[in-house]
Amino acid sequence: MQTTTSRLGLATDAARRWSRIARYFNRSSDGVAAVEFALLGAPFFLIIFMILETACIFIGDITLEQATARAGRTVRTGQVATLNQSEADFRKNLCGNILVLLNCDNVRIDLRSYSSFSSIPTDAPIASGRLQSGEFQFERGNPGQIMALRVFYEYPLYTDIVDRFLSDLDDNKHLLMSVAVFQTEPF
Template sequence: MNIPCFGLLSPRLKAKWRSYASDHRGLAAVEFAMVAVPFFFLIFGLLEVCIIFIVSTVLEHAVSEASRQIRTGQAQESGFNEQNFRQTVCDKLLDMIDCDAKLYIDVKALNGFSETAIDLPIDGSGNFDDTGFDYKPGGPNDIVAVRVFYEWHLLTPIISAPLANLAGSRRLLQANAVFRNEPFGD
């Protein structure tokens, strides 16, 4: 081992340095410390993506099941309002999502399928904007768009910052259902 200015050290320091340099105890701990940060970064990021995927899938299923009552006319004939629809969605969420103020529902009857809103309701500062949301399930043969949004707080905000699409380390999850109501009430 050639170290600059090694020749300037006393023989006793040279011997001490050689014994220190040839000692391999703790090498595995040092190597693990070098690899641990990227490894855990990758693991926690992967877990966050998996959780978001699972919650999104459960939300999609809940919206699909709850929308069936609008599509068949059961909701209209039994006088469902937004709170009843919200409760129906929440009952299907398997307690994975708290049905609190972070769950937003928009149900609108449309004139055609091309009127379906596909953009995310996020304002310029990265906050959710629910202006214009309503609950109008329409009548028989109407085209209806059901959009449900949920503000998911990221579990690992620093690691999963690229996943955030809202300000404050939050991700906006969205589930949609667009359909033509059945000819109910006849």
């Protein structure tokens, strides 16, 4: 009988000890912030960087769209043809509308005339993960011609997880593409 009582006493003592240890850890908050930061800090900052990078891509796309629309207007109204602008002059005009976010050296321009609106390509010229800019042209246009100004920018991605979902080119780059289609005015 005494052995059962002593065993019961030992079990009760062990339960009391574990209860005291559990109460100590419940009251003690030393290092809790460090553990929580270690668990939640990396995913939190990854999400923040993903949001920032996606926002930069969006702003870059809007900037490229606005610059293309403004440069396309100079072609549509005949300013490029009547002033006999070179591709370098046209690029300078286009890049004057691109402020800080995009590097003008990475902008690719394709300006040419088409026989009909339906013959204008709608897909980006990408092959094997690269932008095929070798066949791009620069035509100033004549009065009444159907023209398409296509502007491309290879935007570099920096966040590892974002590049898996947004990169459509090699070297972790996302292609920004802007198109202005119009018929030139009788200038």
